[in-house]
Amino acid sequence: MAPTQATDGQSERVAVIGASMTQFGQREEWILDLLAEAGSECLDDAGVDAAEIDHLYVSNMTSGEFEGMTGVMNALVHDLNAMPAYTQRVDQTSSSGGAGIYAAWQSIMSGASEMTLLVGGEKMTHKTTGESTDIIASIGHPVEYKHGVTLPSFAGLTARHYLERFDVPRASLAKVAVKNHKNGVDNPNAQFQREVDLETVVESPIIADPLRLYDFCPVTDGSAALLFCPESVAQEYTDDYAVIAGVAGATDTHVVHEREDPTVMGGVVESGKEAYEMSGYEPDDIDVAELHDMFTILEFLQMEGLDFAEQGEAWQLVEEGYTEKDGDLPVNTSGGLKSKGHPLGASGVAQAVEIYEQLVGEAGPRQVEADVGLCCNVGGFGNCVITTIMEAAE
Amino acid sequence: MAPTQATDGQSERVAVIGASMTQFGQREEWILDLLAEAGSECLDDAGVDAAEIDHLYVSNMTSGEFEGMTGVMNALVHDLNAMPAYTQRVDQTSSSGGAGIYAAWQSIMSGASEMTLLVGGEKMTHKTTGESTDIIASIGHPVEYKHGVTLPSFAGLTARHYLERFDVPRASLAKVAVKNHKNGVDNPNAQFQREVDLETVVESPIIADPLRLYDFCPVTDGSAALLFCPESVAQEYTDDYAVIAGVAGATDTHVVHEREDPTVMGGVVESGKEAYEMSGYEPDDIDVAELHDMFTILEFLQMEGLDFAEQGEAWQLVEEGYTEKDGDLPVNTSGGLKSKGHPLGASGVAQAVEIYEQLVGEAGPRQVEADVGLCCNVGGFGNCVITTIMEAAE
Numbered sequence: 124m125a126p127t128q129a130t131d132g133q134s135e136r137v138a139v140i141g142a143s144m145t146q147f148g149q150r151e152e153w154i155l156d157l158l159a160e161a162g163s164e165c166l167d168d169a170g171v172d173a174a175e176i177d178h179l180y181v182s183n184m185t186s187g188e189f190e191g192m193t194g195v196m197n198a199l200v201h202d203l204n205a206m207p208a209y210t211q212r213v214d215q216t217s218s219s220g221g222a223g224i225y226a227a228w229q230s231i232m233s234g235a236s237e238m239t240l241l242v243g244g245e246k247m248t249h250k251t252t253g254e255s256t257d258i259i260a261s262i263g264h265p266v267e268y269k270h271g272v273t274l275p276s277f278a279g280l281t282a283r284h285y286l287e288r289f290d291v292p293r294a295s296l297a298k299v300a301v302k303n304h305k306n307g308v309d310n311p312n313a314q315f316q317r318e319v320d321l322e323t324v325v326e327s328p329i330i331a332d333p334l335r336l337y338d339f340c341p342v343t344d345g346s347a348a349l350l351f352c353p354e355s356v357a358q359e360y361t362d363d364y365a366v367i368a369g370v371a372g373a374t375d376t377h378v379v380h381e382r383e384d385p386t387v388m389g390g391v392v393e394s395g396k397e398a399y400e401m402s403g404y405e406p407d408d409i410d411v412a413e414l415h416d417m418f419t420i421l422e423f424l425q426m427e428g429l430d431f432a433e434q435g436e437a438w439q440l441v442e443e444g445y446t447e448k449d450g451d452l453p454v455n456t457s458g459g460l461k462s463k464g465h466p467l468g469a470s471g472v473a474q475a476v477e478i479y480e481q482l483v484g485e486a487g488p489r490q491v492e493a494d495v496g497l498c499c500n501v502g503g504f505g506n507c508v509i510t511t512i513m514e515a516a517e
Numbered sequence: 518m519a520p521t522q523a524t525d526g527q528s529e530r531v532a533v534i535g536a537s538m539t540q541f542g543q544r545e546e547w548i549l550d551l552l553a554e555a556g557s558e559c560l561d562d563a564g565v566d567a568a569e570i571d572h573l574y575v576s577n578m579t580s581g582e583f584e585g586m587t588g589v590m591n592a593l594v595h596d597l598n599a600m601p602a603y604t605q606r607v608d609q610t611s612s613s614g615g616a617g618i619y620a621a622w623q624s625i626m627s628g629a630s631e632m633t634l635l636v637g638g639e640k641m642t643h644k645t646t647g648e649s650t651d652i653i654a655s656i657g658h659p660v661e662y663k664h665g666v667t668l669p670s671f672a673g674l675t676a677r678h679y680l681e682r683f684d685v686p687r688a689s690l691a692k693v694a695v696k697n698h699k700n701g702v703d704n705p706n707a708q709f710q711r712e713v714d715l716e717t718v719v720e721s722p723i724i725a726d727p728l729r730l731y732d733f734c735p736v737t738d739g740s741a742a743l744l745f746c747p748e749s750v751a752q753e754y755t756d757d758y759a760v761i762a763g764v765a766g767a768t769d770t771h772v773v774h775e776r777e778d779p780t781v782m783g784g785v786v787e788s789g790k791e792a793y794e795m796s797g798y799e800p801d802d803i804d805v806a807e808l809h810d811m812f813t814i815l816e817f818l819q820m821e822g823l824d825f826a827e828q829g830e831a832w833q834l835v836e837e838g839y840t841e842k843d844g845d846l847p848v849n850t851s852g853g854l855k856s857k858g859h860p861l862g863a864s865g866v867a868q869a870v871e872i873y874e875q876l877v878g879e880a881g882p883r884q885v886e887a888d889v890g891l892c893c894n895v896g897g898f899g900n901c902v903i904t905t906i907m908e909a910a911e
Contacts, residue, residue: 184587185581185587187579187581187582187652187655188581188582188587191651191655192655192659193578193579193582193608193610193652193655193656194610194655194656194657194658194771194896194897194900196608196609196901197610197656197768197771197896197897197900197901198658198771200768200771200901201658201768201770201771201772205768206768206769206770206783207767207768207769207783207784207787208767208768209619209765209766209767209768209788209901209903210609210766210768210901211607211608211609211616211619211620211766211901212607212608212609213605213606213607213608214587214590214605214606214607214608215590215604215605215606216587216588216591222605225603225605225629226605226620226623228627228629229620229623229624229626229627229629230623230627231627232623232626232627232628232629233622233623233624233625233626233627234626235619235622235623235626257585258581258587261581261585261586261587261588262587262588262591263588264588264592264595265586265592371603372603372604372605373601373602373603374591374594374595374599374600374601374602374603374604375600375601376595376600377588377591377592377594377595378595389600389601390601393601394603502588502591503588503591506588506591507590507591507594507603507604507605509603
């Protein structure tokens with residue numbers, strides 16, 4: 124417990140030695156069982172006993188609102204047999220998972236913990252669409268909410284602006300969905316393991332013009348977990364681990380209409396800049412990325428905010444196949460939120476699970492060649508963003 | 518942002534350079550305005566501009582359940598003009614405030630932040646008692662909740678056991694309430710600034726036998742804030758600051774009836790032991806303490822768990838006046854949760870605000886002589902506990 128580890132030597136880094144995710148989709152279990160399932164599997168994956176955990180972070184936005192259970196992190200310590208490990212719920216709305224990674228990283232770097240389990244999860248599908256919408260819309264500024272502007276509305280407004288300003292064909296947006304569904308076929312835990320063709324996307328029902336049903340991620344139940352420790356401890360367990368090379372979070376205006384340029388996600392730009400600087404890597408060094416494609420337009424905006432493309436040009440890379448699994452920068456090999464699903468608190472964790480599996484060579488049919496990977500987890504409409512860069516142990 | 522600070526030198530510590538709390542009680546403002554009020558006052562107190570904040574933690578349990586606002590931390594960054602500071606909501610039920618201190622400490626020690634503002638708060642009084650009870654009862658294990666065992670029930674059962682087992686007069690419990698109300702008279706921000714006599718307490722209506730109305734803290738609105746930075750940075754601002762000497766969190770069983778001895782709070786014992794060890798201080802070194810007196814019985818159990826008294830003997834210290842303001846170990850000089858009030862997420866922060874003010878000599882009529890202080894923040898019925906030890910800068 125004493126803060127000795129981080130001060131021992133400049134060279135200590137935070138390792139990820141285990142990862143897991145449950146089946147995403149419509150699940151019968153309640154939140155606690157979903158979290159326990161991912162948490163146990165992650166410990167098994169790493170070969171670590173629950174008694175070795177010092178800290179347990181639970182990334183979850185709404186267990187109180189969705190299931191009337193607020194003490195879910197304490198119950199999870201109990202169910203995992205991890206007592207007296209410290210626990211805390213990490214909430215950063217839809218970026219709670221990324222915030223959990225940041226908290227776990229801090230717990231190790233500060234010397235507070237030598238073994239931190241992060242479990243993210245959400246149970247959502249049992250609510251009606253109206254109930255879910257009310258809860259999710261509460262992420263935004265109440266003024267916007269009262270005027271009926273929800274996250275999908277912002278996505279529609281932004282997409283229209285982007286298409287018109289940069290003279291982009293509507294089909295380019297749809298190609299993000301087509302690509303991510305294609306990748307999801309190879310992910311046995313994805314909610315949708317099936318391809319969709321371009322025509323299906325562009326002719327699906329309008330949700331927030333110009334965006335249609337297939338431009339949006341689904342409502343999902345599921346959980347994902349990661350196990351963190353100092354790199355020196357990791358080496359006692361395995362040679363196949365990943366390292367957090369950079370992690371940073373940043374906010375943008377909470378009131379979306381106050382942003383100078385609706386196509387620039389300030390939180391992405393700022394957290395990306397800090398994560399690159401911390402890691403010593405540049406955009407060109409990234410071999411694989413998981414971006415927060417809650418809406419197709421967001422994949423463009425994050426590619427641009429993270430300097431994978433110039434402003435207004437990300438769509439061209441998608442058109443050219445640059446972000447396909449066999450392209451120069453595979454994006455969302457997991458299927459992304461679009462086909463894998465988006466259980467709020469789990470999503471940021473699941474992004475990093477995919478990057479971890481790519482880096483340690485456990486991605487099966489989704490495997491690409493990768494030494495360095497990035498994930499970008501977006502809260503609200505970019506109100507808070509966490510960018511994480513991971514690298515394979517050499 | 519790079520994790521350089523904590524690795525610079527073994528001697529760097531985390532300082533607290535500002536503190537504030539709002540009026541506690543029944544407030545008209547909603548949660549966001551309460552948080553902004555405490556946050557702004559804390560920055561003013563330290564003479565630090567909002568633009569200097571790297572991280573903003575919001576300790577809050579139920580802004581979603583109580584007010585339908587989940588993105589409250591993002592909104593607060595906006596309202597404080599602290600963009601692009603990273604933000605996250607810290608939830609550890611009724612110990613969210615203590616968990617926020619632990620998170621803030623980690624953010625500085627890991628090198629992630631050089632200036633972290635922590636704001637804790639809750640808005641509760643606008644709900645009916647039934648609504649509040651439902652939300653607060655969701656802290657516990659659902660099995661207990663479904664059987665009607667709420668936190669006050671556990672307190673009653675534990676109090677009865679304690680009184681019978683250790684042959685303690687009922688009046689001893691009441692003396693905790695009398696003492697804390699007496700202290701609260703000198704706290705202009707306390708919800709109840711009035712004394713109660715022994716007779717009033719022991720003759721007040723029964724809530725959970727043997728505990729009566731005046732053995733319980735009230736339902737409260739309010740907010741409190743603290744500003745953290747590395748000690749080397751603190752010295753640029755002030756000579757009058759406090760230092761986090763030790764901080765640790767630990768869990769006990771989530772199902773209360775699984776505990777071996779109902780009078781031993783395992784989370785208190787474990788977090789206390791770790792915090793003492795980290796600080797190098799022993800119980801005898803503590804000059805002033807804020808304990809989580811949500812129920813009077815808890816003040817006894819924490820005194821014993823923290824080794825201020827042997828098991829079954831804390832009540833004797835209270836009888837002897839040992840914990841009075843002019844005693845050897847003043848406990849709850851702020852008035853405690855009992856008279857100051859208990860806005861869940863704010864309480865752990867407000868405990869540390871009191872200790873900070875005692876250490877830097879700003880406690881006014883409540884001032885005692887203190888170089889080292891401790892606070893103990895309890896989540897649920899001891900399901901998770903955070904103990905913090907602070908010392909005055911020399």
